[in-house]
Amino acid sequence: MKTEVVIIGGGPSGLLLSQLLNRGGIDTVILERTSRKRVLDRIRAGVLESGTVQLLREAGVGDRMDREGIPHEGCYLSDDDLMVRINFHELTGKKVMVYGQTEVTTDLYEAQDAMGTRIIHNAADVVINDVTTDALYVEYTVDGARQRIDCQFVAGCDGFHGVSRQTIPVDKREEFERVYPFGWLGVLSRTPPANHELIYANSRHGFALASMRNENLSRYYVQAPLTDKVEDWSDDRFWETLKIRLPKETADTLVTGPSIEKSIAPLRSFVSEPLRWGSLFLVGDSAHIVPPTGAKGLNLAVSDVYYLHDALIAALKKGDRAGVDSYAERALARIWKAMRFSWQMTTMLHQFDGEDSFAAQMRKATLSHLSQSETARRDLAENYIGLPF
Numbered sequence: 001m002k003t004e005v006v007i008i009g010g011g012p013s014g015l016l017l018s019q020l021l022n023r024g025g026i027d028t029v030i031l032e033r034t035s036r037k038r039v040l041d042r043i044r045a046g047v048l049e050s051g052t053v054q055l056l057r058e059a060g061v062g063d064r065m066d067r068e069g070i071p072h073e074g075c076y077l078s079d080d081d082l083m084v085r086i087n088f089h090e091l092t093g094k095k096v097m098v099y100g101q102t103e104v105t106t107d108l109y110e111a112q113d114a115m116g117t118r119i120i121h122n123a124a125d126v127v128i129n130d131v132t133t134d135a136l137y138v139e140y141t142v143d144g145a146r147q148r149i150d151c152q153f154v155a156g157c158d159g160f161h162g163v164s165r166q167t168i169p170v171d172k173r174e175e176f177e178r179v180y181p182f183g184w185l186g187v188l189s190r191t192p193p194a195n196h197e198l199i200y201a202n203s204r205h206g207f208a209l210a211s212m213r214n215e216n217l218s219r220y221y222v223q224a225p226l227t228d229k230v231e232d233w234s235d236d237r238f239w240e241t242l243k244i245r246l247p248k249e250t251a252d253t254l255v256t257g258p259s260i261e262k263s264i265a266p267l268r269s270f271v272s273e274p275l276r277w278g279s280l281f282l283v284g285d286s287a288h289i290v291p292p293t294g295a296k297g298l299n300l301a302v303s304d305v306y307y308l309h310d311a312l313i314a315a316l317k318k319g320d321r322a323g324v325d326s327y328a329e330r331a332l333a334r335i336w337k338a339m340r341f342s343w344q345m346t347t348m349l350h351q352f353d354g355e356d357s358f359a360a361q362m363r364k365a366t367l368s369h370l371s372q373s374e375t376a377r378r379d380l381a382e383n384y385i386g387l388p389f
């Protein structure tokens with residue numbers, strides 16, 4: 001088989017890149033390790049930056065998002081009972097959109113099917129060969145048979161555990177990492193959201209986040225020890241923990257119900273450089289991970305896609321390689337700023353095991369300063385709604 005761009009990974013970044021390339025007249029093949037159902041069953045991101053929303057519209061997948069997504073003009077940060085509203089719209093003129101990653105991915109699969117894109121599921125043992133030559137090819141196994149695709153470029157959109165990053169020789173890679181000593185326990189429930197806007201809650205009992213998918217579907221997270229298992233958390237224990245971390249007024253009116261999904265995610269900050277090796281480009285979680293506190297992971301994957309789709313179209317349609325040559329530099333400039341914001345939000349809102357008494361006072365002072373300073377709120381809002389591409 002032959003194509004112009006092989007895309008490894010059929011998650012949000014692989015699908016969006018393929019969709020934008022196809023609309024630019026470029027042929028792609030997507031290789032996805034699992035089934036479509038497994039990709040769609042993963043409950044993850046919920047907040048889309050305004051630039052993400054715009055790019056999804058430009059990719060022709062904005063209709064359902066515009067009908068069913070919920071635009072949010074602000075969010076709250078709380079410290080025990082102190083609630084600080086960050087009014088994005090007033091401070092930046094922009095909003096974010098609450099629309100689940102599952103929905104974005106569903107819309108992209110539908111659009112790609114309509115375009116007739118070849119998406120190969122259950123593709124095992126993907127190997128990227130001769131990536132620094134102009135005769136590169138990708139091999140994979142499906143239904144027990146080894147297959148080969150010749151191509152001009154490979155986009156590594158295969159997440160943190162994928163094969164693409166590992167294809168870059170280890171002595172050429174530099175990795176920057178911070179692992180946080182706690183995880184997030186997430187619960188989805190068919191209950192009305194605790195509040196009409198998200199609440200990121202710092203409390204003396206640890207962090208909690210109240211989010212949502214729609215008026216009868218809530219998404220909550222609580223900071224939990226990394227050693228905990230989902231089985232350690234009955235629904236009752238989860239709701240009790242959430243309630244003592246949210247401001248009292250919100251906790252008092254919280255509607256609880258059975259969980260329909262429960263999972264624990266570790267928190268890490270991670271960047272691997274370079275993003276390009278020959279004709280292979282890393283995109284999204286394959287190159288970088290942020291802790292979820294600033295809702296940046298999916299949005300950062302989307303800004304990588306923005307830079308790369310433009311670059312690949314220019315290279316393949318006009319022979320102009322300036323974009324592919326500058327992809328890594330442009331993407332990394334934005335990635336490091338999102339890293340900084342996610343790290344800062346995580347530090348500002350979580351309790352660290354064994355921390356000194358000073359740390360809790362710093363969190364309190366930061367939140368108190370935010371409540372009093374419009375300049376501080378503007379800085380947070382600018383980062384939260386997303387820095388320009």
Ligand code: FAD
Nearest residue numbers: 009011013033044045046158159284285295296297298299
């Ligand atoms: P993935 O979604 O990881 O997709 C990679 C795909 O590649 C997968 O389908 C995988 O099966 C496939 N694959 C892997 N290896 C191979 C291989 N060898 N061969 C072929 N295919 C392979 N982000 C936000 O922006 N906002 C949020 O509110 C937010 N909340 C989050 C909450 C949680 C609990 C978590 C865990 C994450 C959150 N994120 C959030 C982060 C966001 O979900 C990720 O950044 C996003 O999924 C990255 O997309 P991706 O396509 O790059 O990678």
Ligand code: DHB
Nearest residue numbers: 045046211292293294295
């Ligand atoms: C959600 C996840 C996040 O990490 C975040 O910062 C906001 C919302 C969510 O899943 O709804």
